[in-house]
Amino acid sequence: MATNITWHPNLTYDERKNLRKQEGCTIWLTGLSASGKSTIACALEQLLLEKGIGAYRLDGDNIRFGLNKDLGFSAEDRNENIRRVSEVSKLFADSCMISITSFISPYIEDRSRARELHAKDGLKFIEVFVDVPIEVAEQRDPKGLYKKAREGAIKEFTGISAPYEAPEAPELHLRTDLKTVEECTLIIYEYLLREKII
Structure with a gap:
């Protein structure tokens, strides 16, 4: 851990918020x-950008091929x-952007x-x-990961050989087997409106 570092003060969050109007x-x-996380994240990012709201999506593709490779x-x-x-999503939020992360993030402790x-x-x-339901996720299986996990080709696969700890009190709970991508995206958008974030 670095010890001889100094925080360089700059604009405050409120100053950025007033300047960016967001x-x-x-x-x-x-x-x-x-x-359906990434599909919803992509749709939400596009919706927000179309409405002139600064947003950026962080997911396995743009994180694991670079920062976390x-x-x-x-x-x-x-x-x-x-x-x-x-840490990265916090920086985006602090810059007055809407950061949309799409990660399995299976552990309650990490999300907390x-x-x-x-x-x-x-x-x-x-x-x-x-x-x-995991049965539906397995039926979708666009990358064939569940099949590989069932065959033992992928070790520690969430939902099969590694745990997923469901959120205990999320702000929003979306059932993607019961609602479309468009409906789920609109639910998040309307939440942002209600909470006066946008």
Whole structure:
């Protein structure tokens, strides 16, 4: 851990918010693989941008191919992956952007730490449980990951050989086997309106 570093003060969050005319927050989508997290995140990002609202999506594609390309999928590496994503999403929120994260993030403790990190700086953190029965997720299985996990080719696969700890009190709970992508996206958008974030 670095010790001889100094924080360089700059604009405050409120100053940025007034200049950008936008509040920042993190929308944290969590759920099983193939639950629909990334699809909803993409749709939400597009909707917000079309309405002139600054938003950016963080997911396995743009994080694990760059910032976290040194991490594997052990429990320790997955924890570190989520820790780094928490820090990056907080920076986006602090810049008065809407950060949309889409990660399985299977452990309550990791998601709680992400929430606490935001709360410490007075930033909003919106946990969205993208929920689907595992049978439906396995039927979707767009990347064939469940099949590989069942065959033993993938070790520690969430929902099969590794646990998923469902959120206990998420701000939003979306059942993607019961609602369309468009409906789920609108639910999040309307929540942001109700909470006067946008």
